[in-house]
Amino acid sequence: MPSTQRPTRIGMIVPSSNTCLEPQSYRILGERTDVTIHSTRIPVTRIALDDSSDKQFDVEVMREAARLLATSDVDVIAWNGTSGSWLGLEHDRELVAQIQDATGIPATTSTLAYMDAFASFGTERISLFTPYTEDVNRKIIRAYAGNGITTVDHYALGLSDNESFARVTTDEMRPGSLELADAGPDAIVYLCTNLYGANIAAEIEGRSDVPVLDSVAVTLWHCLKLAKAPLLDTKWGRLLADS
Secondary structure (H helix, E strand, C coil): CCCCCCCEEEEEEEECCCCCHHHHHHHHHCCCCCEEEEEEEECCCECCCCHHHHHHHCHHHHHHHHHHHHCCCCCEEEECCCCHHHHCHHHHHHHHHHHHHHHCCCEEEHHHHHHHHHHHHCCCEEEEEECCCHHHHHHHHHHHHCCCCEEEEEEECCCCEHHHHCCCCHHHHHHHHHHHHCCCCCEEEECCCCCCCHHHHHHHHHHHCCCEEEHHHHHHHHHHHHCCCCCECHHHCHHHECC
16 A cells, blocks of 8 residues: 655746746755655746737636646645736736635635735835846736835846746846845846746845845745645745744
């Protein structure tokens, strides 16, 4: 008979052109053997404010992806993408409702994970760093403001090809990050699950004394929280550590 004991299983719905979040999630977990990650992909190739981009985040596509993950007996399912940041929180709340309806499994999204983190840590004023274009940033800022989060400063790299986001280097992120810290936010937010923001979190926190919240780390943190598993090491963002 197979053992009834197993690690916590996290199911992730992944943008097809994302090359960061799966390896980065395992890098964040490090030597841990109590958690495994299981992914399925949906077609996402570009981030822009137009109908063709928005259609990539169709609810029925998410439902089918979630059904596939459910066959792996996962403990939680996450839409590991930040589309709700500019499409609005109601979009992601509907996604979660549909995923849970289709599978009976607790679910979250990267955007809702951020909202839970902001509430948990008393974060009200953020500096926003994204690889996106300026107009996407502006829409994110408005959506966040509607949910009580003030963006005191922001930085947009001006990219729209999703695959290219993962090629942004730490050296390219450092100057803008430190500039954003000067605005005195409650936290710096690296918003994109295809951006290696967690790699620089400890450095920026050490140099600025401003907490850093990275999308990959925050989504993983929320999945662990929902699954009632131990949380993260401080080097991936001191607010996300298990206390």
